[in-house]
Amino acid sequence: xxxxxxxxxxxxxxxxxxxxxxxxxxxxxxxxxxxxxxxxxxxxxxxxxxxxxxxxxxxxxxxxxxxxxxxxxxxxxxxxxxxxxxxxxxxxxxxxxxxxxxxxxxxxxxxxxxxxxxxxxxxxxxxxxxxxxxxxxxxxxxxxxxxxxxxxxxxxxxxxxxxxxxxxxxxxxxxxxxxxxxxxxxxxxxxxxxxxxxxxxxxxxxxxxxxxxxxxxxxxxxxxxxxxxxxxxxxxxxxxxxxxxxxxxxxxxxxxxxxxxxxxxxxxxxxxxxxxxxxxxxxxxxxxxxxxxxxxxxxxxxxxxxxxxxxxxxxxxxxxxxxxxxxxxxxxxxxxxxxxxxxxxxxxxxxxxxxxxxxxxxxxxxxxxxxxxxxxxxxxxxxxxxxxxxxxxxxxxxxxxxxxxxxxxxxxxxxxxxxxxxxxxxxxxxxxxxxxxxxxxxxxxxx
Numbered sequence: 001x002x003x004x005x006x007x008x009x010x011x012x013x014x015x016x017x018x019x020x021x022x023x024x025x026x027x028x029x030x031x032x033x034x035x036x037x038x039x040x041x042x043x044x045x046x047x048x049x050x051x052x053x054x055x056x057x058x059x060x061x062x063x064x065x066x067x068x069x070x071x072x073x074x075x076x077x078x079x080x081x082x083x084x085x086x087x088x089x090x091x092x093x094x095x096x097x098x099x100x101x102x103x104x105x106x107x108x109x110x111x112x113x114x115x116x117x118x119x120x121x122x123x124x125x126x127x128x129x130x131x132x133x134x135x136x137x138x139x140x141x142x143x144x145x146x147x148x149x150x151x152x153x154x155x156x157x158x159x160x161x162x163x164x165x166x167x168x169x170x171x172x173x174x175x176x177x178x179x180x181x182x183x184x185x186x187x188x189x190x191x192x193x194x195x196x197x198x199x200x201x202x203x204x205x206x207x208x209x210x211x212x213x214x215x216x217x218x219x220x221x222x223x224x225x226x227x228x229x230x231x232x233x234x235x236x237x238x239x240x241x242x243x244x245x246x247x248x249x250x251x252x253x254x255x256x257x258x259x260x261x262x263x264x265x266x267x268x269x270x271x272x273x274x275x276x277x278x279x280x281x282x283x284x285x286x287x288x289x290x291x292x293x294x295x296x297x298x299x300x301x302x303x304x305x306x307x308x309x310x311x312x313x314x315x316x317x318x319x320x321x322x323x324x325x326x327x328x329x330x331x332x333x334x335x336x337x338x339x340x341x342x343x344x345x346x347x348x349x350x351x352x353x354x355x356x357x358x359x360x361x362x363x364x365x366x367x368x369x370x371x372x373x374x375x376x377x378x379x380x381x382x383x384x385x386x387x388x389x390x391x392x393x394x395x396x397x398x399x400x401x402x403x404x405x406x407x408x409x410x411x412x413x414x415x416x417x418x419x420x421x422x423x424x425x426x427x428x429x430x431x432x433x434x435x436x437x438x439x440x441x442x443x444x445x446x447x
Contacts, residue, residue: 121160128154128168131175137218138258139209139225140178142187147171179205182252188224196224202244207254208262213241215262230265278405281373285366285406289413292362296420299355303427306352310431320344320435324442341439348435352428356421363417370410377403 111118132151135141154160154168182204189199189211201211209216209225215232216225231237236253243252255261275282313319327340381403 121158124160124165124168125155125157127172131168131171134258135175135206137220138206139203139216139218140206141218141220142223143178143185144171144174147174175206179207181205188222190219190222190224190226192227196222201225204252204254207256207258210240210244213237213244215240217259217262228262228265230268232262232265274405275409278373278409281369281376281406282409285369285373285409285413288362288366288369289409289417292359292366292413292417293420295355296359296417296424299359299424300420300427303352303424303431307427307431310434314434314438320348321438324439338443341442345432345435345439349428349432352431356424356428359417359421359424363414363421366413366417367407367410370407370414373406373410374403377406 128151132148132155135144135147135151141147150167150171154164157164160168182202184200184202186198186200189197189201191197199211201209201216203209211225211227214237215228217228219226232253239251239253243250275286278285310320314321317325323344324341327337327344
């Protein structure tokens with residue numbers, strides 16, 4: 001780079017001299033002095049630039065030599081440290097191998113000295129692990145905050161000394177004592193909105209806990225308890241409330257699985273969710289059944305009021321009874337009277353029996369629709385088996401639920417509707433029988 005600068009500078013110098021010589025030949029002798037001065041200025045500038053460029057080149061060369069020396073020193077130092085680390089690595093590797101051999105010898109010696117104690121320690125570790133599995137998330141966790149760390153430590157120890165075995169014994173003893181207690185204690189209650197309050201709950205051993213007749217579940221993350229999202233049926237919660245209010249011995253429900261059975265209530269569908277599993281067919285059966293019940297109740301009320309009205313008419317000799325009596329007095333022969341009375345009774349029977357057969361029809365249609373829903377549900381089940389196989393029962397649960405729920409709904413509505421149809425028919429027959437007897441008596445008097 002320095003040489004290139006010098007070459008360029010010399011070229012410019014030669015060009016300047018050449019231009020000066022050309023100008024000298026073309027100009028007149030009167031400007032000789034001026035040309036000489038220009039040449040002297042050019043020579044002065046050349047000398048100045050030469051000095052400056054030489055100083056710059058010298059500095060660059062010195063810096064490069066210093067940089068090379070610095071890198072050589074760094075390389076030498078790095079090679080020295082590499083040699084030191086290689087020696088250290090060899091020394092540590094040898095120490096590791098020696099320590100491994102010593103550790104193997106010590107483990108063999110430990111096994112010989114332990115003898116039957118090794119089996120004892122194994123059983124103790126197993127018991128610690130089982131107790132941890134049984135008590136994790138237990139309802140009495142707040143009373144023993146250090147239990148889980150202790151059990152974790154005992155489950156990992158190879159050699160358990162006497163204090164460790166005593167700790168394990170005390171932990172089991174506390175659990176046994178806790179399983180026979182019904183106590184009240186103040187704990188953190190996690191509200192549905194996430195707020196934390198302090199309240200007094202009742203703990204029934206390690207099985208369950210309750211607050212105000214509501215079952216609680218453990219919330220380990222927030223170090224507290226929260227109400228079960230869905231409580232069991234009233235028969236169970238009623239006994240729980242009765243026990244909390246009683247000052248004497250009373251029956252209290254407990255969950256022997258320590259919360260597992262109560263958690264299943266979260267997955268138990270409600271009545272509406274169960275009906276929804278029947279899908280469209282289930283809702284059609286529901287509409288048919290409810291409509292049949294409403295219509296049957298209406299017809300029974302109509303027949304009941306009609307029966308009371310006829311009784312009142314019979315006592316006052318009005319209404320249809322008066323009409324039959326008038327026909328008897330106006331008719332000249334029994335045949336014409338019988339035909340007239342039959343017409344009146346037939347018209348009344350039609351009015352009383354109006355819509356009753358529809359209830360019988362709905363009672364017959366409900367189980368048939370249930371059977372249709374069963375067929376549709378089984379088709380969906382087989383389609384799920386075809387697509388996903390039998391490995392996942394949840395894929396088949398929807399079709400099976402529809403099949404069973406529609407059948408259940410059909411039978412639930414069919415039997416009561418059939419009973420209502422029978423009741424209405426008996427009511428109609430009862431009313432008509434009374435009128436038939438009165439008509440027969442009238443005809444007998446006419447004869």
